[in-house]
Amino acid sequence: MNMENKDNILIPGQRIRPPGNKQKVLQLLEELYGLKTLSISELNAYDDRNYHVICEETHMNPHITIISKYGYVLKIVNSLDSQKTHVIEAQTEMLIFLHQQGINCPLPVKNINGLYYTLVKMNNEYSENYAVRLLIYRSGELLHRVPITEDLLRNIGNFIARLDNILMTFSHPAYNHHKTLWMLNSVPQLHQFIHAIKNIFEKELAYQVIIAFEKDVLQITSQLEQGMIHGDINEQNLVISSNGKEIFAVIDFGDAHRTCLIFELAIALCYMILQTGDIAMGKYIIEGYQDIRKLTNLEKKILKISVCARICQSLIMGAYSYLHDPQNEYLLTTQKSGWSLLKKLWPLTQDDVLRSWGLIN
Numbered sequence: 001m002n003m004e005n006k007d008n009i010l011i012p013g014q015r016i017r018p019p020g021n022k023q024k025v026l027q028l029l030e031e032l033y034g035l036k037t038l039s040i041s042e043l044n045a046y047d048d049r050n051y052h053v054i055c056e057e058t059h060m061n062p063h064i065t066i067i068s069k070y071g072y073v074l075k076i077v078n079s080l081d082s083q084k085t086h087v088i089e090a091q092t093e094m095l096i097f098l099h100q101q102g103i104n105c106p107l108p109v110k111n112i113n114g115l116y117y118t119l120v121k122m123n124n125e126y127s128e129n130y131a132v133r134l135l136i137y138r139s140g141e142l143l144h145r146v147p148i149t150e151d152l153l154r155n156i157g158n159f160i161a162r163l164d165n166i167l168m169t170f171s172h173p174a175y176n177h178h179k180t181l182w183m184l185n186s187v188p189q190l191h192q193f194i195h196a197i198k199n200i201f202e203k204e205l206a207y208q209v210i211i212a213f214e215k216d217v218l219q220i221t222s223q224l225e226q227g228m229i230h231g232d233i234n235e236q237n238l239v240i241s242s243n244g245k246e247i248f249a250v251i252d253f254g255d256a257h258r259t260c261l262i263f264e265l266a267i268a269l270c271y272m273i274l275q276t277g278d279i280a281m282g283k284y285i286i287e288g289y290q291d292i293r294k295l296t297n298l299e300k301k302i303l304k305i306s307v308c309a310r311i312c313q314s315l316i317m318g319a320y321s322y323l324h325d326p327q328n329e330y331l332l333t334t335q336k337s338g339w340s341l342l343k344k345l346w347p348l349t350q351d352d353v354l355r356s357w358g359l360i361n
Contacts, residue, residue, distance in 0.1 A: 008080060008083060008179070009179055009180065009181050009189065010080060010181045011192070012192050012193060012320075014080070015324060016047055016078040016079045016080040016081075017048070017049070017078055017325060017328075018048070018049045018076045018078060018079070018122055018128075018130045019122050019123060020042065020049055021123075022040055022042070022051070024122060025040060025051050025053070025074055025076075026040065028074065028120065028132055029053060029055070029074060029134075032111045032112065032118055032120075032132060032134075033059075033061055033064075033109070033111050034059050034060030034061035034064075034112045035053075035055040035056070035059050035060075035061065035064075035067075035072075036055060036056040036058070037053050037054070037055055038053075038054045038055060038056055039053065039054045039071075040052070040053045040054075043073065044236060045330070046321065046328075046330065046331065047080075047081075047321075048075055048076060048077050048078050048081075048254070049075070049076040050073055050074070050076075051073065051074045051076075052071055052072075052073055052137055053071050053072050053073075053074055054070075054071040055067055055068075055071065055072065060112065061110075061111070061112050062112070063109070063110035063111075063112070063114060064109065064110075068136045068137065070136075070137050070138075070139040071137045072109065072134050072135060072136060072137050073106060073134070073135045073136075073137050074133075074134055075132070075133045075135060076122070076130050076131075077130060077131040077132075077133065078130070079128040079129070079130060081131070081254070082119065082128070082129055082131040083129075084178070085117070085119075085131065086173075086174040087174045087175075087178055088131055088133070089117075089172075089174065090172035090173075090174035090178075091253055091254070091256060092108045092116045092117070092133075093170075093172055094167075094170055094172065094228075094253060094256060095107060095108055095135075095253060096108065097170050098163075098166065098167075098170075101166045103163060103166060103250065104138060104239075104249035104250070105249060105250055105253065106135035106136055106137070106138055106249075106253075107135060107136040108133060108135055109134040109135065109136060111134070116133065117131045117132060117133045118132050119131055120132050138239050138249035138251055139239075140239040140240060140241065140242070140248045140249065141239065141242075141244075142236055142237075142238065142239060142240070143156075143235040143236070143238040143239075143240055143275070144235035144275065146240045146244055147244065148272075148276050148281075149244070149245070151284075152244065152245055153272060153276075153281060153285045154284045154285070154287055154288035154291075155245060155246055155247060155288060156233075156238065156247060156268065156272065156285055156288065157265075157268070157284065157285035157286060157287060157289035157290075157291075158288035158289065158291055158292055159247040159250070159288075160230070160233055160265065160268050160289060161265075161289045161291070161292035161293040162292055163230060163250065164227055164228070164229055164261055164264055164293070165293065167227060167228035167229070168227050168228070170228055171228075175228065175256075175257060176258065178257055178258070179257075180255060180257065181317065182231065182232065182255045182313065182317070183231065183255075183257055183259060184213075184217075184259065184260075184263045184267070184306060184309055184310060184313070185218065185221070185259055187210055187213050187214065187218070187309050187312070187313060188210070188214055188218070190206070190210055190312065190313060190316050190317075191210065193316050193320040194206060194207065194210075196319040196320035196322075196323055197315070197316060197319055202315075202339055205342060205343065205346065206315065206316060206342075208346070209305070209308045209309055209311075209312045209342070209346060210309070210312060212305055213305055213306070213309040216302065216305055217302045217305055217306060217309070220298065220302070221259075221260055224260040224261070224262055224296075224299065224302075225260065225261050225262075225296075226259065226261065227258065227259075227261045228256060228257070228258050229256065229257065229259060229261065229263060229264040229267075230250065230253060230255070230256055230264065231253075231255035231256050231257050231259075231263075231264070231267065232252060232254070232255040232267065233250070233264065233267055233268040233271065234267075234271035235271055235274075235275050236252075237250060237251050237252045238250055239251060262299040262302065262303065262306065263306060265285070265286070265289055265295075265303070266303060266306035266307045266309075266310055267310050268285060269282045269286075269307045270310040270311050270314070272285055273307070273341060273345075274311075274334060274337050274338060274341055277337060279341070279344065279345055279348075279353070279356060280356045280357075282307075282356070282357045283357045283358040286357050286358060286359065287358060295359070300354060300359050300360075301350070303353075303354075303357075303359075304345070304350060304353040304354070307345065308342060308345055308346050311334070311338050311341060311342045311345075314338060315335060315338045315339065315342070318331045318332060318333070318334050318335055318338075319335065
């Protein structure tokens with residue numbers, strides 16, 4: 001099979017997730033970061049490996065002044081994204097920039113050589129290279145463990161509009177041509193992976209959504225406002241404050257990219273509606289969002305179909321990845337509720353959806 005891949009996008013049959021090896025992680029922390037580990041636990045991840053580590057106060061890293069009491073995340077990046085070192089550098093700059101702008105996010109930590117990442121081999125000298133990064137851990141409850149209220153949804157909408165406004169003043173050349181399978185612009189690539197859906201009716205439904213998105217949305221993206229987005233605002237990537245109402249931190253910028261701003265809202269709507277199980281709850285996210293950034297008529301028109309496209313993306317890629325990594329239950333997160341939501345949302349008329357979301361009377 002020809003593995004040539006000019007855009008460095010995942011192709012069918014490719015295995016990219018790093019092997020899990022806690023002993024190797026402890027070794028990397030000591031050798032690369034001069035840190036001794038008190039505790040280690042693996043966090044949920046799709047294609048990467050993420051470990052939450054608490055470290056001893058004494059250390060050998062000249063670039064660390066004080067040890068983070070809540071610990072760090074050691075991230076071992078998948079083999080595909082590890083080839084895109086310019087994007088890893090861009091992500092690092094973005095996180096530092098957002099931190100300076102008052103957005104609480106995982107802050108990159110330099111290794112003992114003063115670098116923000118290192119390429120390592122996990123098992124032997126012939127294995128793939130994986131980028132290793134260390135980030136300050138942001139403690140708190142993830143959204144999926146918190147009761148969801150109308151106020152919280154408004155604050156989420158408000159937060160993502162504010163985040164993208166701040167990102168309007170950030171740029172890095174690596175993001176000019178950066179492509180991943182998880183961008184909504186990559187929805188046409190789903191045709192290669194749709195075989196992972198075994199139910200014939202569900203496969204047909206997903207196919208309808210993909211075709212409609214290609215025809216009605218991707219043809220008009222040049223008419224939509226563009227900017228940098230987080231690209232994966234979901235229930236696992238928002239840390240909620242102790243009062244349960246505010247966004248304390250946003251994590252995992254691995255899918256950040258430059259695209260239509262409306263896609264950020266569509267992605268957030270997809271996951272928040274999945275969390276609540278109620279399409280109408282989207283209204284509160286949109287209300288909060290529009291307090292900062294008003295939607296154009298064209299953006300309103302493509303919102304429903306963009307949300308459905310993201311649900312399909314999550315369902316198809318989750319099913320496909322699970323075929324190749326059946327130990328990773330996290331890949332099935334959307335499957336449980338995703339199909340029932342898609343079956344409810346897709347047949348609704350445009351006006352019914354916009355009315356339910358408070359976008360028309």
